[in-house]
Amino acid sequence: xTSLEGLWRSPPxxxxxxxxxxxxxxxxxxxxxxxxxxxxxxxxxxELQRAARFHFARDRRRFTVARGVLRDILxxxxxxxxxxxxxxxxxxxxxxxxxxxxxxxxxxxxxxSHEVALFAVTCGREVGVDIExxxxxxxxxxxxxxxxxxxxxxxxxxLPAEVKHExxxxxxxxxxxxxxxxxxxxxxxxxxxxVSLAPGEPAALLATRSDPREALRWSLQALTPGPDYVAAxxxxxxxxxxxxxxxxxxx
Numbered sequence: 001x002t003s004l005e006g007l008w009r010s011p012p013x014x015x016x017x018x019x020x021x022x023x024x025x026x027x028x029x030x031x032x033x034x035x036x037x038x039x040x041x042x043x044x045x046x047e048l049q050r051a052a053r054f055h056f057a058r059d060r061r062r063f064t065v066a067r068g069v070l071r072d073i074l075x076x077x078x079x080x081x082x083x084x085x086x087x088x089x090x091x092x093x094x095x096x097x098x099x100x101x102x103x104x105x106x107x108x109x110x111x112x113s114h115e116v117a118l119f120a121v122t123c124g125r126e127v128g129v130d131i132e133x134x135x136x137x138x139x140x141x142x143x144x145x146x147x148x149x150x151x152x153x154x155x156x157x158x159l160p161a162e163v164k165h166e167x168x169x170x171x172x173x174x175x176x177x178x179x180x181x182x183x184x185x186x187x188x189x190x191x192x193x194x195v196s197l198a199p200g201e202p203a204a205l206l207a208t209r210s211d212p213r214e215a216l217r218w219s220l221q222a223l224t225p226g227p228d229y230v231a232a233x234x235x236x237x238x239x240x241x242x243x244x245x246x247x248x249x250x251x
């Protein structure tokens with residue numbers, strides 16, 4: 001799928017999620033102050049402390065909204081108030097729902113950049129998502145030379161100059177999404193696996209050198225969150241169906 005813009009639909013009142021489905025939610029972070037305060041009211045004490053540690057008000061707002069929207073989304077699947085879900089974290093910092101006997105096997109991942117956030121939700125499959133703002137001024141080719149695989153560096157060098165910026169972010173988001181889904185952070189070196197990156201080329205995990213079978217265990221999907229953004233989704237397994245929802249506060 002080359003473009004998902006226009007497919008971000010309003011969700012139904014009651015959500016269902018099978019093991020063959022992946023849901024990705026898109027949300028704006030630049031909300032009205034009243035909505036930010038409403039979301040802040042659903043956060044736990046430790047989340048409020050984390051928000052307070054950000055130096056800039058803009059970053060405190062973005063964190064608060066992202067966590068509040070995550071709670072709202074998970075609450076819709078669990079059919080509980082947004083303040084109710086509890087989280088645990090792996091040794092690598094990946095969040096998950098705390099063990100609850102009657103909760104479904106929900107897996108989720110979150111990413112935000114500038115003023116847009118994405119939330120990926122699955123049932124019984126590991127998942128990772130990453131979004132990046134194309135307006136960031138970075139030395140992409142220098143970063144690629146330090147962190148990308150030999151194949152990715154060669155592919156990036158071979159592209160016309162006018163598409164290298166987008167190609168860099170294609171590569172970056174796909175690598176980040178896979179690392180987040182894999183769940184072991186940067187203990188999985190970025191240069192130890194290859195992803196596609198050329199604009200218009202389908203997202204794919206091309207090779208995993210530590211275990212060649214890993215490349216067959218995961219699916220990558222490019223996402224189009226909107227103008228000036230690039231995003232990618234990594235999902236464990238094959239044969240799943242993607243639905244994209246647009247988040248809006250319902251109460």
